[in-house]
Amino acid sequence: MIKYKNWKLIFIIFVVLLNCIPYIQKGTLRKHVRVAIVCGADYVKITGKKGNELYNDFVVSLSAKFPLYFNSHNKPVEVNGKKYRGTLEIHNIEQKIWVINILDVEDYLKGVVPCEIGKISINLIEVAKAQAVAARTYVYAHLNQYQELGFDLYADTRDQIYAGVAVEHQLTSWAIEQTDREILTFRGQPIDAKYSSTCGGITANFSDIWIGESPPYLTSIVCRYCKKSPYYTWSEKIGKKEFFINLRQGLKQVGIILSKEELIQDFRFIRNRKSQRVNKVIITTTNGEYxxxxxxxxxxxxDGTDLRSSYFFLQPEGDSIIIAGRGYGHGVGMCQFGAIEMARMGKTYQEILRFYYPETKMVRVKY
Ligand SMILES: [Zn+2]
Structure with a gap:
């Protein structure tokens, strides 16, 4: 039988454990997120409850009186046949229909984590937990991001891929519950928890990919865990003529239009010494430098779509050019293939997150 004295000790241990994960300041964060799931349609089909009435595949066109609100009724609301948790807010923005899904952050994550980390088995549950914390942190770092449009996040790669109820999976939902409200912070603020598929052996600095300084938690680190990724190394062989046609097209896409007579004479890569990412390219043509x-x-x-990563080298070979690259995605923050391997090796989600986001602290959101 446990003596009174022992109960006292157990109570003290319980209180200490409870305080192991500190809470983020109350009142600074909210419980719900606003996600744009339809961005500029002529009409949408909605199933849900408006006022006291239940609508089935109700067509909302531009002639409706906006904003419109639909709630769930025993089952989730539907937009064009796709099910979503929470409620819907429909707007007319510049003569197009926008649908915003308003829902609890934890419910939103159930429709994000399976899209971002893929199908996992129980032995890889720690990677799903790491992904849940990273995705949740991303939400809190980007609240009010598109305030002028009335939402926080897009439901695609501009933010995080969110596909509603259809993609929910028991294991990933469990991983979300197990990390309930946990996020990563740096100096008391939610971090910009970037992640991408494969780093190729070393993660990128924030400043390798975007404008601005790299915070300590988004600074290049050596990752030995993603070697099994199909994108760890890759190469493409392309004819020189085609390469230059593509290059002209690529330049056009970023607003640099070369005239037919203007010839590309040289290009110079400026890399980050540690991460090896191409930080800048100087292109010399017969007209000048870009x-x-x-x-x-x-x-x-x-070649029309983004190159897999900015960790690449060009090697001329006869009439061809070999693009030899490493990694897939921007390479900043958590390397998802690496995180999967770490979980397979028995690392916990806290260890995975500490490795990819150094100097951060795990806290629990308090609304
Ligand atoms: Zn990696």
Whole structure:
């Protein structure tokens, strides 16, 4: 039998444990998130409850009186046949229909984590937890991001991929519950928890990819965990003629239009010494010099879509050019393939997050 004295000790241990994860300041964060799930349609089909009436595949066109609100009724609301938790707010923005899904952050994550980390098995549950914390942190760092449009996040790669109820999975939902309200902070603020598929051996600095200084938690680190990724290294062989046609097209996409007579004579890569990412490219033509900025590099050297990463080298070979690259995605923050491997090796989600976001602190959101 446990003596009174022991109960007292257990109570003290319980209180200490409870305080292990500090809470973020109350009142600074909110419980719900506003996600734009339809961005500029002529009409949408809605199933849900408006006032006391239940509508089934109700067509909302521009002639409606906006804003319109729909709630769930025993089952989730539907937009064009896709189910969503929470409620819907429909607006007319510049003669187009926009649908905003308003829901609890924890429910939103259930429709995000499976899209971002893919299907996982129980032995990889720690990576789903790490992804849940990263995705939740991302939300809190980007609240009110598009305030003028009335929402916080897009439901695609501009923010995080969110696909509603259809993609929800028992294991990922459990991982979200297990990390309930946990986020990463730096100096008391939610961090910009960036993540991408594969870093290729070393993560990128924030400043390799975007304008601005790299915070300590988004500074390049060596990652030995993503070697099994199909994108760890990759190469493409392309004819020189085609390469230059693509390059001209790429330049056009970032607003640099070369005339037919203007010939590309040289290009010079400026890299970050540690991360090896191309930070800048100086292109010399018969007319002068052009500077390609870090956030334009992948677009310029891609063939219509972005190049897999800005960690690449060009190697001429006869009439061809070999683009030898590493990694997939921007490479900043958590390397998802690396995180999967860490989970497989038995690391906890806290260890994974500490590794990819150094100098951050885990806290629990208090609304
Ligand atoms: Zn990696």
């Amino acid at each position: 500077e390609i900025k870090n956030y334009q590099v992948r677009r310029v050297f891609g």
